[in-house]
Amino acid sequence: MYPDRVVSGMRPTGALHLGHYHGALKNWVKLQSELPCLFFVADWHALTTHYDDPSIIETSTWEMVIDWLAAGVDPSQSTLFIQSRVPEHAELHLLLSMATPLGWLERVPTYKDQQEKLADRDLATYGFLGYPLLQAADVLIYRASQVPVGEDQIPHIEMMREISRRFNHLYGKEKGFEEKAREAVKKLGSKRSKLYQELRTKFQEQGDDEALAQAKAMLDDAQNLSMIDRERLFGYLEGSRKLILTEPQALLTEASRLPGLDGAKMSKSYGNAIALREDKDTVIKKVRTMPTDPQRVRRTDAGDPGKCPVWQFHLVYSDDATRQWVDKGCRSAGIGCLECKQPVIDAILREQQPMLERAQQYIDDPSLVRAIIADGCDNARKLAQDTMRDVREAMGLGY
Numbered sequence: 001m002y003p004d005r006v007v008s009g010m011r012p013t014g015a016l017h018l019g020h021y022h023g024a025l026k027n028w029v030k031l032q033s034e035l036p037c038l039f040f041v042a043d044w045h046a047l048t049t050h051y052d053d054p055s056i057i058e059t060s061t062w063e064m065v066i067d068w069l070a071a072g073v074d075p076s077q078s079t080l081f082i083q084s085r086v087p088e089h090a091e092l093h094l095l096l097s098m099a100t101p102l103g104w105l106e107r108v109p110t111y112k113d114q115q116e117k118l119a120d121r122d123l124a125t126y127g128f129l130g131y132p133l134l135q136a137a138d139v140l141i142y143r144a145s146q147v148p149v150g151e152d153q154i155p156h157i158e159m160m161r162e163i164s165r166r167f168n169h170l171y172g173k174e175k176g177f178e179e180k181a182r183e184a185v186k187k188l189g190s191k192r193s194k195l196y197q198e199l200r201t202k203f204q205e206q207g208d209d210e211a212l213a214q215a216k217a218m219l220d221d222a223q224n225l226s227m228i229d230r231e232r233l234f235g236y237l238e239g240s241r242k243l244i245l246t247e248p249q250a251l252l253t254e255a256s257r258l259p260g261l262d263g264a265k266m267s268k269s270y271g272n273a274i275a276l277r278e279d280k281d282t283v284i285k286k287v288r289t290m291p292t293d294p295q296r297v298r299r300t301d302a303g304d305p306g307k308c309p310v311w312q313f314h315l316v317y318s319d320d321a322t323r324q325w326v327d328k329g330c331r332s333a334g335i336g337c338l339e340c341k342q343p344v345i346d347a348i349l350r351e352q353q354p355m356l357e358r359a360q361q362y363i364d365d366p367s368l369v370r371a372i373i374a375d376g377c378d379n380a381r382k383l384a385q386d387t388m389r390d391v392r393e394a395m396g397l398g399y
């Protein structure tokens with residue numbers, strides 16, 4: 001019913017590293033040529049955990065946008081913007097909060113998990129509890145169809161879908177809806193309206209999801225429908241309400257995971273990260289001093305790549321031939337660890353070279369970055385305002 005659209009954000013809480021690149025950014029670059037994408041700096045989300053020291057947010061915001069551009073995110077293909085510059089996100093968050101049961105937020109698995117992990121910060125705050133709801137507003141406000149996420153974020157998407165469903169159920173009522181929907185069915189033409197009715201019955205009586213998908217695809221193709229009739233027909237398929245907000249799907253990212261230099265999760269705060277735009281000498285030094293298989297004390301000791309963090313880097317960066325060379329050489333003590341690390345160093349430097357080149361123009365002229373963001377904020381705001389018009393009207397605030 002609404003066009004396919006991808007929305008994703010990142011919190012500006014420090015410089016991006018290669019873990020971010022392989023875990024998310026590379027996927028953004030791929031997605032932008034497939035679907036319309038909106039990528040945003042989630043500065044309000046950064047405040048949920050950094051409210052007592054927000055000084056890091058401003059610098060990180062601009063540095064992060066340069067990192068995105070350096071990685072190949074292309075402003076002529078996707079919309080880049082800053083969350084707080086589109087205040088409609090906050091308005092939708094507030095309106096959604098009126099009808100969101102507290103239990104839904106308390107049950108989000110990352111809530112307790114993060115509180116425990118970040119035990120040094122006081123996260124018993126309203127903002128922190130509400131952040132999955134703000135996330136829902138970030139996505140629903142663009143009627144996004146897809147959200148790229150890792151496994152751990154799936155419960156958040158599930159909750160977004162429930163929030164959207166609940167909203168449509170509560171506020172999608174319309175006087176004379178059934179009659180208007182039946183009139184709209186007729187406008188499909190006799191053949192299509194018959195098929196629509198059959199598929200609707202199949203879904204409503206037998207829960208046939210395929211019939212639902214087929215009916216939706218048919219509505220997508222129907223040219224002669226007004227926006228409002230289309231909304232009614234989508235809503236009528238599933239019940240007796242208009243669909244004001246959509247239900248986004250999780251787009252599971254098949255990203256290669258790049259661990260930190262010590263094999264743990266790559267994170268700046270663990271001191272095991274290589275920055276996306278790290279200088280050459282530091283990259284070389286960091287990889288050369290990476291820990292290896294602890295059993296391999298001397299050059300003559302055989303090692304096991306499975307117990308070595310360098311191997312994880314080979315899995316991301318090396319081809320089959322190099323991996324075979326590592327495996328054989330390590331197990332037979334045929335190669336030394338520094339020798340083994342060299343192809344990784346070369347690959348990282350090769351990967352970073354175009355990023356450093358792309359970043360340079362933005363470092364030299366920060367007004368370019370400001371202009372990209374200003375344009376992106378304008379575009380995002382227009383879309384957000386369209387949704388908010390419908391949301392306010394549905395909630396009786398259209399005066």
Ligand code: SF4
Pocket residue numbers: 292293296303304305308309310311326329330331335336337338340341
């Ligand atoms: S040879 Fe390579 S894989 Fe084996 S222990 Fe050394 S660095 Fe690790």
